[in-house]
Amino acid sequence: MDVKRIPAKKGDYNLQNYEEMCETFSWDDMKRNFTWNETGKVNMAHEAIDRHAQDPNKKNQTALIYSAPNREEKLTFGQLSEQSNKFANVLKKYDVTKGDRVFLFMPRSPEFYVAFFGILKTGAIAGPLFEAFMEQAVRDRLQDSEAKILITTPELLERVPQEDLPALEKIILVGESDAGSARYINYHSEMQTASANFAIEWVDLEDGMLLHYTSGSTGKPKGVYHVHNAMIQHYATGEWVLDLKEDDVYWCTADPGWVTGTSYGIFAPWLHGNTNVVRGGRFSPEDWYGTLDTHNVTVWYTAPTALRMLVSAGEAVVNKFDLSSLRHIMSVGEPLNPEVVTWGLKAFDLRIHDTWWMTETGAQLIVNLPSEEIRPGSMGKPIPGIKATIVDNEGNEIPPNQMGNLAIKEGWPAMMRAVWNNPSKYESYFVNGWYVSGDSAYKDEDGYFWFQGRLDDVINTAGERVGPFEVESKLLEHAAVAEAGVIGKPHPERGEIIKAFITLNDGYEKSDELLEDIRQFVKTGLSAHAAPREMEVRDSIPKTRSGKIMRRLLKSWELGLPTGDTSTLEE
Numbered sequence: 001m002d003v004k005r006i007p008a009k010k011g012d013y014n015l016q017n018y019e020e021m022c023e024t025f026s027w028d029d030m031k032r033n034f035t036w037n038e039t040g041k042v043n044m045a046h047e048a049i050d051r052h053a054q055d056p057n058k059k060n061q062t063a064l065i066y067s068a069p070n071r072e073e074k075l076t077f078g079q080l081s082e083q084s085n086k087f088a089n090v091l092k093k094y095d096v097t098k099g100d101r102v103f104l105f106m107p108r109s110p111e112f113y114v115a116f117f118g119i120l121k122t123g124a125i126a127g128p129l130f131e132a133f134m135e136q137a138v139r140d141r142l143q144d145s146e147a148k149i150l151i152t153t154p155e156l157l158e159r160v161p162q163e164d165l166p167a168l169e170k171i172i173l174v175g176e177s178d179a180g181s182a183r184y185i186n187y188h189s190e191m192q193t194a195s196a197n198f199a200i201e202w203v204d205l206e207d208g209m210l211l212h213y214t215s216g217s218t219g220k221p222k223g224v225y226h227v228h229n230a231m232i233q234h235y236a237t238g239e240w241v242l243d244l245k246e247d248d249v250y251w252c253t254a255d256p257g258w259v260t261g262t263s264y265g266i267f268a269p270w271l272h273g274n275t276n277v278v279r280g281g282r283f284s285p286e287d288w289y290g291t292l293d294t295h296n297v298t299v300w301y302t303a304p305t306a307l308r309m310l311v312s313a314g315e316a317v318v319n320k321f322d323l324s325s326l327r328h329i330m331s332v333g334e335p336l337n338p339e340v341v342t343w344g345l346k347a348f349d350l351r352i353h354d355t356w357w358m359t360e361t362g363a364q365l366i367v368n369l370p371s372e373e374i375r376p377g378s379m380g381k382p383i384p385g386i387k388a389t390i391v392d393n394e395g396n397e398i399p400p401n402q403m404g405n406l407a408i409k410e411g412w413p414a415m416m417r418a419v420w421n422n423p424s425k426y427e428s429y430f431v432n433g434w435y436v437s438g439d440s441a442y443k444d445e446d447g448y449f450w451f452q453g454r455l456d457d458v459i460n461t462a463g464e465r466v467g468p469f470e471v472e473s474k475l476l477e478h479a480a481v482a483e484a485g486v487i488g489k490p491h492p493e494r495g496e497i498i499k500a501f502i503t504l505n506d507g508y509e510k511s512d513e514l515l516e517d518i519r520q521f522v523k524t525g526l527s528a529h530a531a532p533r534e535m536e537v538r539d540s541i542p543k544t545r546s547g548k549i550m551r552r553l554l555k556s557w558e559l560g561l562p563t564g565d566t567s568t569l570e571e
């Protein structure tokens with residue numbers, strides 16, 4: 001096979017000797033970078049924020065640049081430390097203690113980051129929710145986690161089904177509101193009177209830090225549980241993969257409701273004491289290039305969907321901006337098309353480095369390193385300390401160039417430690433000592449991994465993971481819908497879009513208005529990104545004899561592919 005290769009430019013990269021490091025590195029080496037290695041006092045908020053605030057040379061450095069169409073604000077490490085202390089005191093006042101779940105449901109804003117670290121300082125577990133979630137999505141997550149406190153905005157309050165959430169004691173509202181309830185607390189008035197001194201809760205490395213809900217192919221979203229120990233790998237990958245140096249201005253475009261927005265939008269850059277750009281508002285090519293230009297961003301972590309939209313926006317747009325500060329670009333979340341890598345060489349005169357990982361893995365595992373050759377279309381190679389391979393269904397390794405299930409030797413620092421309330425789900429990820437990802441891939445003779453697709457029915461639309469079950473369940477709640485089967489359909493810009501096949505209940509006639517009504521029902525009940533972009537009414541939905549929807553068959557029909565084994569199909 002003729003594979004295009006892009007050699008590394010010569011440069012002063014943090015990780016130069018990849019091959020040698022793979023031989024010699026042990027995760028214990030990385031622990032020496034942390035103060036707890038000597039003091040025994042652990043807390044992510046200390047390592048990422050307070051440690052810098054206590055350093056006279058870093059205290060007044062900008063930690064956060066928040067930039068949105070209607071708001072620009074900067075916070076130094078000193079300010080972020082002090083304000084998160086105040087917020088931790090607010091939480092303490094309302095009886096938050098170690099291990100409690102405190103959820104955030106709000107747009108990106110300086111208050112989000114202040115509250116986030118305030119939560120960690122109390123030893124509680126933070127649960128960030130994507131702001132576009134609607135009532136059903138919010139209900140599922142707050143019920144399963146039994147969140148005690150929710151931080152949200154008055155605008156989002158109507159999507160919080162308070163009567164269904166008995167464990168929820170208080171709601172902290174960020175913004176002016178005249179809504180009255182004994183449950184409500186106002187963020188701004190509490191912060192005004194809170195003390196800026198807080199005795200941080202020292203925790204164990206294995207204590208809970210974060211719950212990220214994510215989708216599988218069956219059942220409701222699952223709470224992926226991460227512990228403070230993950231910081232070892234956030235730090236390591238910040239050094240090797242993000243290649244962060246002291247003066248870098250870093251921008252990760254992901255929302256903190258998704259794992260990229262926490263591991264790499266919060267932890268990695270601040271563990272390294274970098275200035276971190278957060279952009280609010282919607283995507284537009286002008287605004288995004290403008291952000292890179294205005295803030296002189298040097299290291300940029302983004303996603304294929306966004307890059308594809310920038311490609312479509314054309315050269316004239318990119319040429320309006322001065323992007324000469326930019327020195328390193330990475331991508332995550334979906335396959336990175338080789339054409340986009342080629343475009344990047346022209347548009348930025350830089351390589352775009354693909355990285356592969358998952359909510360469950362907590363941090364990057366397979367990557368293109370700045371010092372290594374890139375093979376466009378490949379996710380790259382495992383970072384030092386990680387053993388990756390391809391396994392068959394029994395968890396046995398299979399030879400190079402054969403497709404199978406991408407698997408990682410269990411036990412890396414940022415690995416999830418549980419699925420909340422669901423030990424059997426957690427165990428199902430591990431086979432024969434391997435964490436089995438559910439992604440199909442192959443490895444070439446030189447150890448580069450090539451992504452092929454999902455082995456289950458999980459949909460990846462514009463980089464966001466959507467479980468078909470969640471969408472099908474919502475569709476069934478609509479009075480007109482009798483049965484529903486949901487698949488991902490390939491799409492040039494969004495990777496996949498959601499297509500729903502439905503049958504109608506008696507008394508309903510197919511019409512454009514009805515289909516639009518059903519679509520809106522999912523959009524306003526669950527979330528915009530989970531709403532089907534295409535819908536098709538059928539006489540029946542194919543099911544197995546045991547009643548499972550055969551999504552694979554729907555997909556084969558949709559794409560005109562061979563249907564394979566249909567022996568379990570119900571008559």
Ligand code: WTA
Nearest residue numbers: 332333334335355356357358359439451465
């Ligand atoms: C997909 C995002 C191809 C994959 C950090 C994985 C990718 C799922 C890549 C996890 C990549 C992630 N190339 N596919 N570089 N990175 N994926 O949990 O299917 O939102 O299993 O985590 O995204 O999505 P999640």
